[in-house]
Amino acid sequence: MSLPLLLAQATAEHVEEMSKVGAGKIVGGWEYVWPCYLIAWIGIGLYAVSLIARHRRVRKGSAA
Amino acid sequence: MVKALRIALPVVGFSMLAIGAWLALAWVPAERDMGAPSRIMYVHVPAVWMMFLCSILNFGSSFWYLNKASLKVDALAEAGAEVCLLFGGIGVLLGSIWAKPTWGVYWNWDPRLTSVTVMLVTYAGMLAARRFEEDPDRRARVSAVLGILAAASAVLVWFSVKWFNSLHQVQSSPKTTYPELVFTLRWNSFAFLFIAIWFVWERYGLAMATRAGEVAPPEPPGVTASGGAA
Amino acid sequence: MSGGWARPGLLRSALVVLQKDLLIEWRTRARLNALVFFALSTLLLFSFALGPDTRLLGRSAGGYLWLAIMFSSVLALGESFRVESENAALDGLRMLPVDPKAIFLGKAAGNAALLMILSAVLVPVTLAVYDVRALLGLPKLAGVLALGCLGISAPGTVYAAITARSRAKDVLLPLLLFPILIPALIAGSKAATLVLHGDAMNELGSWTGLLFGFNVAYWSLGVILFPSVIED
Numbered sequence: 365m366s367l368p369l370l371l372a373q374a375t376a377e378h379v380e381e382m383s384k385v386g387a388g389k390i391v392g393g394w395e396y397v398w399p400c401y402l403i404a405w406i407g408i409g410l411y412a413v414s415l416i417a418r419h420r421r422v423r424k425g426s427a428a
Numbered sequence: 429m430v431k432a433l434r435i436a437l438p439v440v441g442f443s444m445l446a447i448g449a450w451l452a453l454a455w456v457p458a459e460r461d462m463g464a465p466s467r468i469m470y471v472h473v474p475a476v477w478m479m480f481l482c483s484i485l486n487f488g489s490s491f492w493y494l495n496k497a498s499l500k501v502d503a504l505a506e507a508g509a510e511v512c513l514l515f516g517g518i519g520v521l522l523g524s525i526w527a528k529p530t531w532g533v534y535w536n537w538d539p540r541l542t543s544v545t546v547m548l549v550t551y552a553g554m555l556a557a558r559r560f561e562e563d564p565d566r567r568a569r570v571s572a573v574l575g576i577l578a579a580a581s582a583v584l585v586w587f588s589v590k591w592f593n594s595l596h597q598v599q600s601s602p603k604t605t606y607p608e609l610v611f612t613l614r615w616n617s618f619a620f621l622f623i624a625i626w627f628v629w630e631r632y633g634l635a636m637a638t639r640a641g642e643v644a645p646p647e648p649p650g651v652t653a654s655g656g657a658a
Numbered sequence: 659m660s661g662g663w664a665r666p667g668l669l670r671s672a673l674v675v676l677q678k679d680l681l682i683e684w685r686t687r688a689r690l691n692a693l694v695f696f697a698l699s700t701l702l703l704f705s706f707a708l709g710p711d712t713r714l715l716g717r718s719a720g721g722y723l724w725l726a727i728m729f730s731s732v733l734a735l736g737e738s739f740r741v742e743s744e745n746a747a748l749d750g751l752r753m754l755p756v757d758p759k760a761i762f763l764g765k766a767a768g769n770a771a772l773l774m775i776l777s778a779v780l781v782p783v784t785l786a787v788y789d790v791r792a793l794l795g796l797p798k799l800a801g802v803l804a805l806g807c808l809g810i811s812a813p814g815t816v817y818a819a820i821t822a823r824s825r826a827k828d829v830l831l832p833l834l835l836f837p838i839l840i841p842a843l844i845a846g847s848k849a850a851t852l853v854l855h856g857d858a859m860n861e862l863g864s865w866t867g868l869l870f871g872f873n874v875a876y877w878s879l880g881v882i883l884f885p886s887v888i889e890d
Contacts, residue, residue: 393464393529400522401449404471407518408445408623412438415630422637494886549837556833560824570820573883574834577813580879581838588841588868592848 434629441622448616456612468526470612474620476519476544481624482512483547483579490575493568502568503635505575506558507628509551515624516548543586550578564642668763671756675764676771682741683772689737690772694779697730701780705787712789719788720850724843727777727803728810732832734772735814738765739822748888762884766815766877773807793856802853805869806846812876813838819887845869 452470459466485508493501523541524534535541554574561567683690704722705715715722742748751761781799785791792799817835821827845868852862 396465396525396529397453397467400468400525401453401471403521403525404475404518405445405449407514411514411627415627415634418634419630419637422634422641425641494883546837546840550834553830553834553837557820557824557830560826560830569886569889573816573820573887576883577816577838577879580875581841584841584872584875588844591864591868592844 434626437622437626437629441619441626444615444619444622448612448619451612451615456608457606459609462530465526465529468522470616472519472522472526473613474617475515475522477617478620478624479512479516479519479544481621482508482515482628483551483582485628486512486551486575487579490572490579493572494576497565497568499564499568499639500636502564502571503632503639504628505568505571506555506635507631509555509571509575510631511624511627513548513551513555514627515620516544516551520545520548537589537592539586539590539592542589543582546585547578547582550574550581554578564639668757668760671760672763672767675751675756675761676767679738679765679768680771683768690775693730693734693737693772694776696733697726697776697780698783700726700729701783701787715788716790717851717855719784719790720852720854721847722788723777723780723784723850724806724846726780727773727807728836728839728843730776731769731773731810731814732835734776735769735811735818735835736821736827736831738769738772738815739818743822752888758885758888759881761888762815762880766811766880769811769815770808773811774804777803777807790854792854794853794862798862799850799853802846802849802866802869805866805873806842806849809842809846809869809872809876810839812873812880816876816880816884816887819884842869842872845872 448470452467456467456470458464486505489501489505489508493505520541527536527538527541528534554571557574558567558571561570701722704725708715708718739748742751748761752758778800781796781803814835817831817838821830821834824830845865849862849865849869852865
């Protein structure tokens with residue numbers, strides 16, 4: 365095998381590797397993104413519901 | 429006018445949150461080095477900002493209350509503390525999830541993460557202490573004192589944990605800011621801001637209504653001023 | 659107050675409150691004894707939890723010493739206000755009138771003295787049980803412990819006054835106090851460990867500095883805030 369061919373092959377492998385994990389780059393990671401958005405939405409939504417529910421209770425209490 | 433705003437705030441806030449989710453999850457390109465986890469930033473950063481706003485609100489009202497006692501200021505402090513706890517809890521959870529793919533661990537005694545967590549515990553303690561104090565005046569005074577001490581402790585914890593990990597890595601991930609990123613972050617921050625203002629408003633109203641029930645024992649029907657105001 | 663007699667100065671009244679507290683403490687020595695035994699058993703529990711590895715125990719001796727002091731401090735602080743609220747003695751003091759700032763200074767100094775006595779008993783036991791020697795000398799260890807005890811007692815006195823009349827004081831006091839004490843725990847443990855095992859990097863100064871700053875912050879906040887806690 366000639367040297368240029370070897371070099372080319374090595375470079376190709378290197379490029380392929382770089383595109384996967386590359387120099388300090390983070391690949392994928394959607395499995396971390398979804399929980400974050402779910403936590404934020406559920407947290408905010410539950411708090412909104414609890415505020416409305418507590419308002420109802422206080423209103424009932426003062427009406428009774 | 430006020431009533432319309434009270435309805436418009438959550439409507440606008442939650443619609444902006446939905447659009448902001450699309451912006452953050454699909455529209456904005458992923459950050460070059462950080463990849464997909466960089467999208468966590470668009471909810472994490474606004475949540476932490478709202479937490480700081482609410483803690484400033486709590487500190488300000490605590491300080492104000494000790495100078496000039498007023499039930500309204502106390503209700504504002506209570507609302508600030510509770511909403512601060514909500515957004516701070518979200519912010520810390522998201523921060524530690526983000527840390528896993530980025531730094532490899534969920535928890536690494538980062539000064540920001542630690543001091544915010546300690547501050548949240550002090551706010552939780554303050555809200556717990558409020559529950560065990562029946563006298564509204566004393567409860568307000570005590571929680572104002574606790575609010576000021578909580579703010580002081582957050583500063584001290586930040587410094588001490590910073591020194592504690594003086595060998596800690598520098599957390600400057602090269603931030604290549606581009607216009608889409610800035611716009612998405614700004615959009616989501618305003619969504620969070622509207623929702624946070626609405627939360628504080630409603631929580632304040634709730635505190636005032638509860639206070640009215642405490643101060644005036646239930647009156648006979650017919651003379652109530654607060655009963656039919658819904 | 660425009661009474662016919664001159665009101666004693668802040669420090670004088672604080673000293674009187676301190677004397678009163680120390681006298682009560684001396685008359686009820688049984689309580690101090692119980693406190694000491696509680697702290698000692700905490701120290702022993704740590705060593706049992708970690709097993710018989712003396713090297714490991716020795717390395718963390720400074721931290722355990724501080725944890726034992728902190729756990730006992732909650733009991734001591736709670737007790738110091740139980741005495742006052744039992745006979746509405748605090749109200750009596752305020753009626754006299756004693757400046758609330760002086761009450762704070764006196765009570766906090768009393769609590770600090772109590773904790774210092776406690777740590778004086780704990781140090782030899784720690785050295786023996788965990789098999790360590792104070793490499794930098796006992797006076798430095800005493801200095802670190804004194805600074806730490808003062809640091810615990812200033813916020814501790816404010817929180818004890820806050821929770822004294824609460825229904826759930828036994829839960830509330832540690833819940834409120836422990837998070838606040840984290841900087842003191844970090845700085846105190848680091849400083850104690852450095853005194854015990856040597857200070858190769860010359861860090862002791864910055865940790866005692868942090869402890870000192872903690873003291874300055876909470877003693878001044880206590881003087882400012884304590885009056886609002888006990889006024890009615």
